[in-house]
Amino acid sequence: MLNKEPNVEQNVELVKTKLGNYTQVKAHSVLNDVQIDDFSYCAGYNQIYYAKIGKFCSIASFVRINPGNHPTYTRIAQHHFTYRSKMFGFSEDDKAFFDWRKDDLVIIGHDVWIGHNSCIMPGVTIGNGAVIGAGAVVTKNIEPYSIVVGIPSKKIKMRFSDNLIERIEKSQWWNWDYETIKERLDEFRNIDEFVRKYL
Known part of the structure; x- marks a missing residue:
């Protein structure tokens, strides 16, 4: 079970990196000058440089963020x-x-899912709630709650309506404290109930 102390597996190299509460960095990852906020994780074999990553982000294996150049x-x-x-x-x-590369910081919002083997290029900002499809190469900023795929990545759809996105953003549920999230877990599992009660 995860706790406030970050969980860092073997063969992980952390350089000037700050990990929030309930975070996890799985094996064979390199993080250099990175900030990862509460509840976010990377699933292993990740290379992440000069990035600020929000809360509740899911980073699949073999994702590379802010790669070098020649x-x-x-x-x-x-x-x-x-x-x-x-x-x-x-x-x-x-x-x-x-x-x-340090000057071209990558900024990733809250509750972002980055699929297996994706590459996020330097200077990109990814908005809250976005989904980056497996194998995508992200070269431009990604709007909140959009789903992007491909090389270079292109938006294929939005997760929610504009109205619902506005209400989610206003709620900022990712800033709720641990006990509130635990108490409201059933609603997190049922979108209609969550919307009815909290948005």
Whole structure:
């Protein structure tokens, strides 16, 4: 059973990363300069860099968030010997090269589901309640409660009507305390009852 202390499995590398209450990071994941808020998890074999992730997010296996890039247009050679020079014994690493990715933070809202083997490119913002289909490559911002699929990802539909989305956003249920969510679990399992009682 999860508790307030984050659950981090074996073979996980955390660098400058903050994990909220009831969070889980499964095996073989690398998180660098990441903030993951309460109740969110990543299912393993994830690579996440320079990202802010909201509450109740579900990140499937093999998802990559804010991947690196190569100097395709700015240098003769694309290879990482030009910026990871130390590993080849050439000189010190080119630290300035890495700043662009840090500056292009990925922001993921609350209750977002990111499907297996998806890739979220640098600088993207994903709105609350969105669904990213398996294998999608997200290159642009995603509106709240939309479902996107494909390469590059495209919206195929919305989860709810505009009216219901507005009411959910106003409720901000993801900020309810633990006891309130526990008390209202039955309504979370029945959308009509949830809407009737709390929206």
